[in-house]
Amino acid sequence: MSMPNIPNLNPQISVSRDDAVNIILSSIGMEELSLAHILNAEAEKIQFALGTLETAGGQASSMNDILETNKLASKMVRNVIKNQMLLSMKMEDTVDLAEQAQPVTEPVTPPVTEPVVPPVTESVTPPVTEPIA
Numbered sequence: 001m002s003m004p005n006i007p008n009l010n011p012q013i014s015v016s017r018d019d020a021v022n023i024i025l026s027s028i029g030m031e032e033l034s035l036a037h038i039l040n041a042e043a044e045k046i047q048f049a050l051g052t053l054e055t056a057g058g059q060a061s062s063m064n065d066i067l068e069t070n071k072l073a074s075k076m077v078r079n080v081i082k083n084q085m086l087l088s089m090k091m092e093d094t095v096d097l098a099e100q101a102q103p104v105t106e107p108v109t110p111p112v113t114e115p116v117v118p119p120v121t122e123s124v125t126p127p128v129t130e131p132i133a
Helices: 017-050 063-100
Strands: none
Touching: 017 063
8 A cells, every 4th residue: 555645735824813812712612612512412312311302202211221321421521521621721821812912012212323424525615795785
């Protein structure tokens, strides 16, 4: 079997610091939405096992199935909580980064230099004026 050929890609991507912060915050929001969908799915599993979900037709599962569903849902909720804690830390770090990115604008003063006086090459005589009579 031959090795795959990877094309020589040289993408020119230009992302500012503010754009990067916004992209990170958007990705955190999308992960939060994904976790909400996972929790909703776990809730529906429990409702189905209990027979309270419309698709279950009012038929509850056996006690062992209900306990197993509860155990698995509990594990999933614990994993979601762990992920939530990581996202919270990521968000705090990103907000700190965004606050640090705010430039402190101080007036820029040019350096003080000695004035340049051009050398005198000809003698300059003042114009002759006649006295006023």
